[in-house]
Amino acid sequence: MPSIIYGSDTSHTTSSSANLIRRASLPVAILKRAETWLSEERYVPAANRLDVALYRRLAEHPDRVALIEDGEKVTGKDLLIRVVNLCQKLRDSGVRPGDRVAVYLNRSSEFVVAILAVVFAGGSHVAIDVGDPPERTRGMLEDCDPRLVVTDRVLSGRLGAGPRLPVLLMEDCAPASDSIAWEPVADLEDEPAVVIYTSGSTGAPKASLISHRAVTSRLNALQRSHRLGPSDRMVHHTACSFDMFLIEVYWPLMFGATVIIAEHGRQREPEYLARLMRDEGVTVLYCVVSLLDLFLLAHDEDVRFDGLRAVLTGGEPLSPELVRRFQARSTASLTNLYGPSECTIYCTAWECPRDPAPDTVLIGDAIDDTVLWILDEDGRPVPDGAPGELYIGGAGLAIGYLNRPELTRERFVPDHLGGSGGRLYRSGDLVQREPSGDLRFLGRVDRQVKIRGYRIELGEIETTAIRHGGAQQAAATVTGSGADARLTAFVVLPGGAEAIDRLRTALRERLPGYMVPAMLRTVDALPLTQNGKIDRDLLAKWAAPETMTSAPADGSAAAGQGLEDTITEVWGRVLAAPGLGPDDDFFEAGGDSFKAVRAVKQLEAVLGIPVSMRELLRNPTVTGLAAELGRRLG
Incomplete structure (x- = not known):
C-alpha cells in the first residue's frame, strides 16, 4: 500500500511526478511507487475516490488558497497537512476502513478538516448539526454507533459521552509534524464516505449511506455543467444536516476553487452574507429557494448581485x-x-x-x-x-x-x-x-414536505407530539410555500395552556428548529373524512392564515397605540401567534430568518423608519426591540 510522506526529505524520490510536486513547493516525498497512482491512476482511480481526488488537487496546487475563514487564508498545503495529521490521529484512535465517525463541530475550517480527515482515514463522516436538540443528537449517535466523535471541548459537554462513545477533541489534534505518512485504503469506491440523516416517518431520523462513487459522480457532473476554476470562490453556509453542504465544501476543493466559510450562527443575517460575498469576491452560490427569496426581500430593489456568475x-x-x-x-x-x-x-x-x-x-x-x-x-x-x-x-x-x-x-x-x-x-x-x-x-405521492430545503416527514412531528408531548392525537400540516411556508400542528390535548407549553417544550427538545410547528392548535377531535381517515384537506384550510391587509407606510398605525403594542401586533401576524407577551422571544415563538425579514418589512411600513435585521437579532423580545426603536423615534 502506498505511503505519501509529508516533510522536507525528498531524497527517496526520483520520479517525474515527485519533481513536479517539488517544483510546486509542497514538501512531499512519494514512496513505494505511489507516483503510479498519483500520476496515472493505476492504483487508486481518483475519478471515483474523494480522498484521492482531493489529495491530487491540493498536492498539485499547494500554494493556492483552499479556505478562507474570517479573513484568514488556508493554502492547499496547510489544509493537507492538517487533514493528514488528523487522519493519523483517527487511525491511532482505532478508526478503520468502513467505520463511521461523527463530526460535531460548528461551521469552520476545523469542520472541513475533520470531514476530510475521516474520508482520508477510509471512514464515513456523520456530520451532525450542533443546533439540533441534544436528545435528537444523542438519538442519531446511538443509531449510527460511530467509532468516535470528533468535536471540541465546549461542544463535547452536550453529548453525555460514555465508554461506548469515545471523543476526539480538536484542541488535541494540532499538527505535530509535517512529515506524517498517509496510506490510502484500497477498494473504497463503493464504500460509504458520507452519512446523511433526514426526517423519518416513524418518529426517528433515518440515515442514507452515500458512497465515494456517488459523491464524485455528482461533483464531476456539476463540474462539467458549471465549471469551477482557480478564480472562483464559493461560500459555505448551508447546515451540515442538508446534503447540499457537500457541494459547498467538496466541489471547490476538488477543482481548485476557494471555499469561503460563513461565520457560524450568522446565516440568519442576509446583510452579513451579502457583505461576505461582496468582500470575498464570491462567484458561485448555492442556496435553497427560500433563502434566495430572503436575499431579495432583505435588500432594496436597487441592490444588485452582479458579482455572482x-x-x-x-x-x-x-x-x-x-x-x-x-x-x-x-x-x-x-x-x-x-x-x-x-x-x-x-x-x-x-x-x-x-x-x-x-x-x-x-x-x-x-x-x-x-x-x-x-x-x-x-x-x-x-x-x-x-x-x-x-x-x-x-x-x-x-x-x-x-x-x-x-x-x-x-x-x-x-x-x-x-x-x-x-x-x-x-x-x-x-x-x-x-x-x-x-x-x-x-x-x-406521500405526506413528506419540504420547508426551506429540509425534508420533513409530518409523521415524525406527530409521533413526537404523542410519544413525548402528551397529545392523545396529533396531525401536522404545512401551508404556504417558499419563505411563507409554515407548519401547524393540531392536537387533542387536555390541560389548557400549561399542557400546550409542555408540548411545545417537548417538541423543541427533540426536533430541530425547522420541524417545530409555528402554531399549535388544540381541537376536541381531529376531523375525519367519510372513509374514517383524518381530513387533512380540512386541516390545511383551518391552518391557512387569514388574509392580511397591507399596513400603512406613514406611521399612522403606530400613532394611536404604544410601540410595544405595535410590535406585538406585527409579530403576532407574522408568527401566527396571537397573545405574545412583552418578554416573549421572537425566535423561540417560532420565528426564523424568513419570518424576521417579513417582520422587519412590516415594522418599517407601520413605523415609517428603517428597521434592520441586526436590531431584531440583538433585541428579540418585544420590550427589547421597543426600547431600541424608541430611542430613534424619540
Missing part, C-alpha cells in the same frame, strides 16, 4: 415570479437542481432561461450517470406527458439506509426495466415529462 438553487419548488425577480437584479445564471438525499445531492438540473423569463419552472432532465423512469402504480412507464412517480437509478444512488433493511428494500427496488445498474430509488415525487424532454415537478 452562477447561482444554484433547489430544495423547494421555484416559482417563475422569483426567477424574474432574481434575473432583474443579477447577471448570474440561475440553475434549478432537484434530487433527494438518497440520490446524492441532485439528479436533474434546469438552467432558467433569461430572455424571455420562464412562465413555468421545470426541474430538467437526468444529469450524467443517471437513469430516470416515470412509472404508474403498477410499475409501468406512463405515456408521454402523463404524470407518474419518478424512479431514479445510476451512479448517484445511496447504498441504502443505515440499520433499516426493510425500508431499504421498500425504497430501493430492483430495476425491472434495465439500464440503471440493478436498482432504482422510488422518490415518492410526482412528475411529468414536457415535450422538451424536461421534467415538471407536480408534488408528493
Whole structure:
C-alpha cells in the first residue's frame, strides 16, 4: 500500500511526478511507487475516490488558497497537512476502513478538516448539526454507533459521552509534524464516505449511506455543467444536516476553487452574507429557494448581485415570479437542481432561461450517470406527458439506509426495466415529462414536505407530539410555500395552556428548529373524512392564515397605540401567534430568518423608519426591540 510522506526529505524520490510536486513547493516525498497512482491512476482511480481526488488537487496546487475563514487564508498545503495529521490521529484512535465517525463541530475550517480527515482515514463522516436538540443528537449517535466523535471541548459537554462513545477533541489534534505518512485504503469506491440523516416517518431520523462513487459522480457532473476554476470562490453556509453542504465544501476543493466559510450562527443575517460575498469576491452560490427569496426581500430593489456568475438553487419548488425577480437584479445564471438525499445531492438540473423569463419552472432532465423512469402504480412507464412517480437509478444512488433493511428494500427496488445498474430509488415525487424532454415537478405521492430545503416527514412531528408531548392525537400540516411556508400542528390535548407549553417544550427538545410547528392548535377531535381517515384537506384550510391587509407606510398605525403594542401586533401576524407577551422571544415563538425579514418589512411600513435585521437579532423580545426603536423615534 502506498505511503505519501509529508516533510522536507525528498531524497527517496526520483520520479517525474515527485519533481513536479517539488517544483510546486509542497514538501512531499512519494514512496513505494505511489507516483503510479498519483500520476496515472493505476492504483487508486481518483475519478471515483474523494480522498484521492482531493489529495491530487491540493498536492498539485499547494500554494493556492483552499479556505478562507474570517479573513484568514488556508493554502492547499496547510489544509493537507492538517487533514493528514488528523487522519493519523483517527487511525491511532482505532478508526478503520468502513467505520463511521461523527463530526460535531460548528461551521469552520476545523469542520472541513475533520470531514476530510475521516474520508482520508477510509471512514464515513456523520456530520451532525450542533443546533439540533441534544436528545435528537444523542438519538442519531446511538443509531449510527460511530467509532468516535470528533468535536471540541465546549461542544463535547452536550453529548453525555460514555465508554461506548469515545471523543476526539480538536484542541488535541494540532499538527505535530509535517512529515506524517498517509496510506490510502484500497477498494473504497463503493464504500460509504458520507452519512446523511433526514426526517423519518416513524418518529426517528433515518440515515442514507452515500458512497465515494456517488459523491464524485455528482461533483464531476456539476463540474462539467458549471465549471469551477482557480478564480472562483464559493461560500459555505448551508447546515451540515442538508446534503447540499457537500457541494459547498467538496466541489471547490476538488477543482481548485476557494471555499469561503460563513461565520457560524450568522446565516440568519442576509446583510452579513451579502457583505461576505461582496468582500470575498464570491462567484458561485448555492442556496435553497427560500433563502434566495430572503436575499431579495432583505435588500432594496436597487441592490444588485452582479458579482455572482452562477447561482444554484433547489430544495423547494421555484416559482417563475422569483426567477424574474432574481434575473432583474443579477447577471448570474440561475440553475434549478432537484434530487433527494438518497440520490446524492441532485439528479436533474434546469438552467432558467433569461430572455424571455420562464412562465413555468421545470426541474430538467437526468444529469450524467443517471437513469430516470416515470412509472404508474403498477410499475409501468406512463405515456408521454402523463404524470407518474419518478424512479431514479445510476451512479448517484445511496447504498441504502443505515440499520433499516426493510425500508431499504421498500425504497430501493430492483430495476425491472434495465439500464440503471440493478436498482432504482422510488422518490415518492410526482412528475411529468414536457415535450422538451424536461421534467415538471407536480408534488408528493406521500405526506413528506419540504420547508426551506429540509425534508420533513409530518409523521415524525406527530409521533413526537404523542410519544413525548402528551397529545392523545396529533396531525401536522404545512401551508404556504417558499419563505411563507409554515407548519401547524393540531392536537387533542387536555390541560389548557400549561399542557400546550409542555408540548411545545417537548417538541423543541427533540426536533430541530425547522420541524417545530409555528402554531399549535388544540381541537376536541381531529376531523375525519367519510372513509374514517383524518381530513387533512380540512386541516390545511383551518391552518391557512387569514388574509392580511397591507399596513400603512406613514406611521399612522403606530400613532394611536404604544410601540410595544405595535410590535406585538406585527409579530403576532407574522408568527401566527396571537397573545405574545412583552418578554416573549421572537425566535423561540417560532420565528426564523424568513419570518424576521417579513417582520422587519412590516415594522418599517407601520413605523415609517428603517428597521434592520441586526436590531431584531440583538433585541428579540418585544420590550427589547421597543426600547431600541424608541430611542430613534424619540
